[in-house]
Amino acid sequence: MKALFPRGLRARLALAFSLLSVILALALLGTVERRAVGQLERQIGAGLADLAVQASDKLERGMFERYREVALIADRPSLADPAYDNARLTRTLRRVQETYSYYEWIGVAGIDGKVKATGNGLLVGADVSKRPWFRQGLEGGYVGDVHEAVLLAKLLPAQAEPRRFVDVAFPYVDAAGKVQGVLGAHVSWNWAREVARSVVDANARSAPLDALILDAGGRVLLGPPDLADRVLDLESVRRARTGADARRGQHLVERWPDGRDYVVGYQKGAGHANYPGLGWTVLVRQDVVYAYAPVRELRSHVLWSGAALAALFSLVGIWVARSITRPLARLAGAATDLRKGGATPIATGPDDYAEIRALGRALNALVSDLEARRGQLLGLNGRLEELVDARTRELRRALETVQASEARIRAIVETAQDAFIGVDLKGRIVDWNGQAELLLGWRREEAIGHDLGDLVRLDQLREAAGGALGDFAGGVQAGHERRVERVVADRHGVEIPVEMSTGLTGQGEAAVFSIFLRDITERKRIERMKNEFVGTVSHELRTPLTSIRASLALLADGALGSLPPDVLELVEICNSNCIRLNRLVDDMLDIQKIEAGMMSFVPVLQPLLPLAREAIRTMRGMAGAAGVALELAVDPNDEGLQARFDHDRMTQVLVNLLSNAIRIAPADTSVVVTLAPHADGASLSVADSGPGIAPALRERVFQPFVQIGERGSAPAGGTGLGLAICKRIVEEHGGSIAIGDAPGGGALFTITLPA
Known part of the structure; x- marks a missing residue:
């Protein structure tokens, strides 16, 4: 294909100009041809539609004349005049029939249906009471659709085609207006043939043309012999019958039952003047071969004109191409000399x-x-x-x-005191130091290249490392640098508590996920000993403290008689400090139970509003003594909020938060408890009007034995264990507790519980 394509610019330009000329000529002539052909086809179709309109108008006007003639004859007073005998009626009707040859039969029938007189003497005395034209003629003007002769078929002279009539009938009345009978006429259908022939013959000199008349049901009343009495289901008939085209004289191209395509003009009759019409449809058709013969001639002429015009444009293009490329060829020769090393100016x-x-x-x-x-x-x-x-x-x-x-x-990794494991982003081990060999029992050459999940036997570590890998792969790196406690198993299945920290070194595909593991077996043992010691001491202190507290309460209440004021003051001081020490012991026992996993929780799905009301009722005395008001804020639509919690433990949490808020809130202010819905359940908030807690200290207040005063300036009293216990209890419920700023100043503690 490339070999056939011209290489020279001159040939290419000549070819391009020639192709462009041909395309432009064809486009121009194609546009002209489409417009001319479309216009010519519309003119041909409109001509056939006009013929259909003319034929339909002639039929409707002709039937109107027959309708009016019979009506005028029926209005003659002589028909009902008793002095006007049947012989005179017969002569009158004969003159009518001789004058208008298209009346095959015209006669008068009395009110009893017996024929009294006819124009040609046929059917005189016959009973026509059952005939439609008589029955409906009695009621008024009647026009019946085309039908073959019944009573007259054997009486009239024979002809090549079956005789067909259109019935027209009117009642005639006497001077008093009473109906005396019916004047009926059978109009010959040959009259319609003459109408159709007069329209078609004048326009079918150069090509065959067919005119068809269809009744209201689509049956062919008049047309080519092969279609006689057939019901046609054609688009033209449907459009004419249903009035799809409201304009007069429409046309279309359609395929007929003989398998040929015709251009068809159609028009449905609608009567004329007071003649109602019979719903006849006139179709004028012509085979597309003959109808569009002028179109083919036009297309042939356009095609030859286009070829001549394209040839002329091509010659002009070749001349223009030569003019353009002649100077370029001279420049190309000079450039070739330059390529060979010459420096001659162009x-x-x-x-x-x-x-x-x-x-x-x-x-x-x-x-x-x-x-x-x-x-x-x-x-x-x-x-x-x-x-x-x-x-x-x-x-x-x-x-x-x-x-x-x-x-x-x-060298640093090998001498580190912690076990080090390097893992790529696909989870394969790429580094394993000596401490890892000592901790987990796998040698370096055994571990390198294996998947981390194959060597780490405990699901906890496997899930933690796998989740961190997924976060790093997705670009989430925050939070993996802190140390967390996990339990792993060595190659022999021995569980070892470790402290794990993770990090990412490098970027892209070369990034390495670093895992450091520190054996905390000894530290855990010491913590257990500490917890056991604290629990033992707390239990041993609770019994004597209870006795001391009871004895001091009896002394303060005067059980041994009234005490001097200075002695009573000392007793009350001792009693209050005993209560504080007892609370400290209770808090230490709660912390020890939570850490040891011995505190029981029974979460139940229940409303939050009773919990809040009970806690407020419990702390109302303390609040009143401090001059602080307790308020419950809940939207009426949120009064039915529910969450899953242990009622006693959550009461302990809310009472602790209220106690802290009352202690820190200034006098004549309010502590507000709020209930609100949350995405995963419900939230419960306690807000005070105190100094608040600085953001930098908000994590520390939940640690044991930490006390924060006004913005961290001085301790606020208490044991420093209450908030730590609250956080542990809420987290055991699957919830969370957070600190924020209350509206208008102060601290806002928010508890979120799952539903």
């Missing part, structure tokens, strides 16, 4: 067009510039070799530095 003539002269000047300037740049390039090549040599030496030194750094890091 000459352009004054007769060349402006673009060629500009191109020549540009090429001459380019040659001069190339000569200058050639000298520069030789100099640059020398300098580039020097730069490459210098960069090579720098890279060698950088590589030595990286290798030394890697050796130092390796």
Whole structure:
């Protein structure tokens, strides 16, 4: 294909101009042809539609004349005049029938249905009371659709085609207006044939043309013999019958039962004047071969004109291509000389067009510039070799530095006191130090290249490491640097408590996930001993404290008689400190139970509003003594909020929060308890008007034995264990507790519980 395509610019331009000329000529002629052909086809169709309109109008007007003639005869007073005998009626009707040859039969029937007189003497005395024209003629003007002769078939002279009539009937009345009988007429259908022939013959001289008359049901009343009495289901019939086209005289192209396509004009009759019409449809059809013969002639003429015009444009294009490429060929020869090493300037003539002269000047300037740049390039090549040599030496030194750094890091990892495991982002182990061998029992050569999940036997560590890997792969790196406690198993299945920290070194595919494990078996043992000691001491202190508290209460209440004021004051001081010490012991026991997992919880799905009301009722006395009001804020729509919690434990939490808020709130202020819905359940908040808690201290207040005063300035009293116990209880419920700023100042403690 490429071999056949011209290589020279001249040939390509000539081909392009020729193709463009042909395309433009074809496009122009195609547009003209489409418009002309469309207009001509519409004119041909409109002509057939006009013929259908003419034929329909003639039929309707002709039937109107027959309708009016019979009506005028029926209005003659002589028909009902008793003095006007049957013989005179017969003569009158004969003159009518002789005058209008299209009346095959016209007669008068009395009120009893017996024929009294006819124009041709047929059916006189016959009973026509059962005939539709008589029955409906008694009620008023009647026109019956085309039908074959019944009573007259054997009486009238024979003809080639069956006789068909259109019945017209009117009642005649006497002077008093009483109906005396019916005047009926059978109009010959040959009259309609003459109407159709008069329309078709005048327009079918050059090509065959068919006219068809259909009744209201689509049955062919008049038309080609092969379609006689057939019901046609055609689009033209449906449009004419249903009135799809409200305009008069429409046309279309459609395929008929004989398998041929016709251009069809159609029109449905609608009566004329007071004649109601019978719903006849006139179709005028012509085979598309004959109808569109002028269209084919027009297309042939357009095609030959287009070919001639395209040839003319092609010759013009070839001449233009030669004019354009002649100066370019001269420039191409000069450029070839330059490529072979010559430096001869490119000459352009004054007769060349402006673009060629500009191109020549540009090429001459380019040659001069190339000569200058050639000298520069030789100099640059020398300098580039020097730069490459210098960069090579720098890279060698950088590589030595990286290798030394890697050796130092390796030495640090190997001498570290913690076990170190390096894992790539696919979960495969890439590093394993000596402490990892000692801790987990796997040698380095056994671990390298294996999946972390194959060697780490405990699901807890496997899930933690896997989740961190997923976060790092997704770009989430925050929070993995802190230390967390886990339990792992060595290759023999022995469980070892460890403290784990994770981090990511490197970027992209070369990134390594670092895991440090520190054996905390000894620390856990010491913590257990501490917890056991605290629990034992707390239990041993509770019994004597209870006795001391009871004895002091009896003394303060005067059980041994009234005490001097100074002694009573000392007893009350002792009693209050005993109560504080007892609360400290209770808090220490609660902390010890929670850490040991011995505190029982029975979460139940229940409303939060009773819990809040009970806690407020419990702390109302303390609040009143401190001059602080307790308020419950809940939206009426949220009064039915529910959460899953242990009622006693959550009461302990809420009472503790209220106690802290009452202690810190200034007098004549309010502590507000709020209930609100939450995405995962419900939230319960306690807000005071105190100094609040600085953001930097909000995590510390939940640690045991930590007390924060006004913005961290001074302790606020208490044991320092209450908030730590509250946090542990809420977290055991699957919830959370957080500190924020209350509206208008103060601290806001928010508890979130699951539903």
